[in-house]
Amino acid sequence: MALFSRRKKSVDQPDVETEASAADAIPQTDGEPEAPAESVPTVGISVQAFRGVGAEAGPEVSAPVESGSDADGAVDEGIQVPRPASGAPVIAEEQMGGPRLPLAPALPPEQTHTVDGLVDNVLLRTALAEVEEGASNEQLLGVMRQSLQGHLYLRVHGDAREQMAAGESLSVGIVRDDDRTFMLAYSSGAALQASIQDEEDAASTSAIAQPATLVYQQVVNGGFTGIIIDNSSVPHRVVFPTELLQKALEQGDAEMSVKTLLAAPRDEQTPVRVAEALAKTRSWVAINDGSNGQPVGIAEAHTTDGRRFLQLFSHPLEVVVLGRNDQPMPFEPEQLAKVLSEHDEIAGVLVDIAGPSIAIEREDLSAVMVLAVDLGDD
Template identity: 40%
Template structure:
């Protein structure tokens, strides 16, 4: 059921203070330089001068992965404690304080369905964290496309968020935690759209608040967020039967991180993506949204923006410049002896590139069970400098990705100890 929730001009609640990042930069005083082991990882204990060591890793190699998974399922646990037969679904937050106006048609996917799916996902996650056998690794997948799809506008003037649309379209009938986090990572780039009641531009010009479309389930409210003009048109069309004289809708487009920050700051119970698009819609848990914004790279996610944008001859230099200012993550795992290794990619020609990630969710999206380990610019530079056989890096190999050679990374390598 779609409603409209009022956002007054001055009615923004105080932003929640940023939680300490589980991916805080690792110590630069490590003692081992990465070497190479037999399974294609850089071994953090192989040489004598390391940028990453076991002591610099925040928790066990699965802690960060589990933290994001727990965030995706946190609200399920809370709800199942009170109502075992109707577990709460993982849902995100949207930041707009509200009074409810109007009543729309029941166009959203029934939240009870999402609740049941989330409950099943939670049960699977619980089994995995209580000593259940680790599933066999997934078969090798084709390499994702290096670049994002070409920009498109299903409604003129509204650029589709093609990467998010693709992630939503790929959801199975019963999404698991990994699918939810894949949608979350792709939702951090590009534009997202909100529905506002009336003429949003005129209301803003007059200094008035906006009534944003929401849906409700029991005592919880979720902001309706759209990946494209077509997704919004589906929402409006599905509610046409319940339209009233004052139900005109306008579009509010914002950078994705601003929409999610609004969700966190304003106290909605969730973000419902493309609610009227059967088979390609999802509710994101607020805890996952919060962790994605506050425990990852600093907004506005410059690396993700460059990777998802148009590629030019200047793109490698622009990415290298950003790498001198923002933290990144590498994919760490352990062998049976407990030694920590960092994932690398190898070409058919035998070239070795360190896998580097713009956000912890990008590591998790690889589906290998690796842990996101944070690196400062100096640590990344030292890692590359101490392992001459590495020809460069591949950034965000889950896609969109880019490969940078050592020459491209000269500005980063200047930070090497």
């Protein structure tokens, strides 16, 4: 966790000091209300819009994403994997129908600072920049998807370091509206600065940076109505109700290990590290549910030279935002190992095709493949 204490107010550029802390959890909050830039927004996204496993209804997502790929020119082509009675999938080359969507940039963005000393959550900041008043549920789910990796900033009334040293609860910024209480969080230094630049007590404000999933868990555990991200950056703000946060957290691993690796700077060992994460945590596949008249099957991608990559997803939201007629289905590491071991024609896996994404060749998937050996022929 990083602590950032504001020592003086400056509209152009705040004076910021950075201190690293060994704390790995948010202390229990004792927030005081912060006057919002406008009236408290209504919760503009329904929990029913989150298409999770077992959900009866889901959104019809149609928002396109930007082009780009990390699989040597991979083309988004779903092919069917019919399920025989034995339960072992058999790969069959049959292209899924429907329009083909462009892919998002594969590589994560470079780290930037809109305020010196505060590292922006660029993926979340970019997603929020595309949000306008009246944004659809699908667009808001796209923002949530990008918020599940990286960090959020929380405002603290007073000096966060002094409060923590004294063992006190942090007094974080919140908004109260009758019986509704929302925690306030920020995607970037600029959004945080916008929330305090006109306040008389700005000099006594500090901030902490925490993993977004840890902040979301605090909202769930703390009895909040929800969270408002970048409240002072209207219209580029979102409101997520607590029930939606809880559902998103339940469907991902606690550290969002795969998403975190994909959002981090890359090196030659990144594919191996992602494979190791896939060997330890549940992933998801995209299933054609048969409503378009085609057999139920798992989506794949083809490279321009004809190689086939199984599409994997770190979270069901990654499937939803593609806007295809697919349903997310959980896929345990042992299931992935079984499919790869039984189908040598699969060249590897393509993870989170909406971006940031990565193509992992079969030779870098040894951490997963060894699970098939451990399973034996039972």
